[in-house]
Amino acid sequence: MTNICSLQISESRDFYTKLFDFAIDYDSEWFVHLISKDKQLELGIIEMNSEIVPKDIRKEPTGTYITFVVDNVDEVFETAKKNKYEVIQSPENTFYGQRRMLLKDPNMYIIDISSPI
Template sequence: MKPTQFYPVIQTPDVGATARFYQTNFGFSPVFTSDWYIHLQSDTDPGVNLAILDGSHETIPEGARGTTCHMLLNFEVEDARAEYDRLSALGLEVVKPLCDEDFGQRHFILKDPNGVLIDVITPIAPSPAFAAQYNAEALPG
């Protein structure tokens, strides 16, 4: 397989509200809009995409309609602290406050209107123990 694009699709009962959440708070704009599906693209990077799908739509196999699996979306940003301040001030539900992790991340986690977890991350230098687990070319910080 040679993928030409990869993006997550969030199943939800409220396509419009979910799309607006990502447009308002994360800088996405719609590139396709229907009543059951909205395809969003980052305003700053056209390679970053997210789709919102009505969870009861007939394109979803019957046994999976309306179901939600646990999902975590990672947004890597230049300054997680600044995003934490901005998104917290907007009243978004933060479920893990901003912190530095020994494995090489400064991050926080919040929830979207569907309960999907959103991890906002800035890579930082890991502790020596975790640094030893990275390939040299992938070592952050």
């Protein structure tokens, strides 16, 4: 399970459940646990200033990005536009055989969304 530190818990929850195959398993003011509908992937969203979060990482993310492989990146792109999420790069075909787009989540994480061509 990967945890994302957030100052916007509800916005982050909505971002990941609208764009990807996540259901809400647990929801509170300080932590949200998401699980894919096939129960193969888990994602936590935790309040950045929680005492549980190590002090050294209570800041805007740098040097990392999260990749999700989906069946159809263009469908995710349309959902992102409809919800007015920040698109950094519209879908385009890559030299390595994927169709790829980039978004920013509510916490400033770069989200790479790809589909095999």
